Amino acid sequence: MRVFEEEHEINLRQKEELENSSKSKDIFFANMSHEIRTPLNAILGFAELMNAEGNEFTDEEYTMFNNLIHKNGQILLNIIDDVLDLSLIESGHYTINIKEMDVNAICEDSVMSLRSKAPKGVEVLFNKSYEYLYAKII
Secondary structure, eight states: OOHHHHHHHHHHHHHHHHHHHHHHHHHHHHHEEEEEEEEHHHHHHHHHHHTTOOOOOOOHHHHHHHHHHHHHHHHHHHHHHHHHHHHHHTTTOOOOOOOOOOOOOOOHHHHHHHHHSSOOOOOOOOOOOOOOOOOOOO
16 A cells, blocks of 8 residues: 555656646747747848838938848847757757857847837837946856
């Protein structure tokens, strides 16, 4: 009888772990869906603007749209690379590379993307309140 109870307890724990894992994966995919759609929508939105009939954009505006399409393409590529890296991490075949990054530039790029999606009357702002930011691995 004792063995049956122990096996039942183990089965219940395994079931709970599987349910928690499933919930975590659902949350991950919901977040990933949003993360992928945001730059993709920016790319498509700016491309549609550039191709719309009757537009009267200046060369400077076309250059700006092209730059935004390129930046959002890079963001999308980075997201896809990150997802692929996750599979390498899970399989134990990933090496961590530590490098300096310009956090302000990353934030500015994100703000540019958000501005393109903001509803009319909403202004997206970014305040560089630090000369530099850094992270220390402990």
